[in-house]
Amino acid sequence: MKIVVGISGASGAIYAVSLLKALKELGIETHLVVTSMGRHVAEHECGMSINDLQGLSSYYHDNENLAAPISSGSFKVDKMVVVPCSMKTLSGVANGYSDSLLSRACDVTIKEGRKLILAVRETPLSPIHLKNMLVLSQIGVTIFPPSPGFYSHPETVEDIVLNITGKILDLLDIDNDLTVRWK
Ligand SMILES: Cc1cc2nc3c(=O)[nH]c(=O)nc-3n(C[C@H](O)[C@H](O)[C@H](O)COP(=O)(O)O)c2cc1C
Secondary structure, eight states: OEEEEEEOSSSOHHHHHHHHHHHHHTTOEEEEEEOHHHHHHHHHHHOOOHHHHHHTSSEEEOTTOTTSGGGSTTSOOOEEEEEEEOHHHHHHHHTTOOOSHHHHHHHHHHHTTOEEEEEEOOSSOOHHHHHHHHHHHHTTOEEOOOOOOSTTOOOSHHHHHHHHHHHHHHHTTOOOSOSOOOO
């Protein structure tokens, strides 16, 4: 399985780091693209440089490189997830405005009928944000706000992050025991 992982400049870079680690441990091929604000937030929130993020991926593509393999539907990948997904990136995807590799790869994922998950993060949400989410949800994009459930009684931030990571893996149809399942 090949997965495209996009990181944009919303809060929650810790989810991206956790997902990349989990996919690496599972031996799944990842194609990583990070926006410039995605880099900034990952450094600020996690102390992770672009080289650190790159080291967790199989292949890294520059967001300015619109000629990268993942910008074409003829390059076969299975699914894509943007985590975290900013409202700006959400807007670009909802409007087909592909001015970066990340937004172009989302556009390709949609046009090829492949699974796309957007881990959207902002609060509160404006009608513009909600409208963009609705447009994408109606064409089959999975809108996944990484909002934690507390019924599993998480005790640490790591518990919360792993639970969210497990939910993303579930949505990617990847078996895992990270998420705490209701019994
Ligand atoms: C520390 C920090 C946290 C941010 N958190 C969010 C957020 O949660 N959601 C969001 O939509 N934008 C957030 N932003 C603003 C985005 O980074 C900004 O809109 C940027 O243009 C997004 O560009 P990108 O989608 O190309 O990464 C944050 C910015 C900073 C510096």
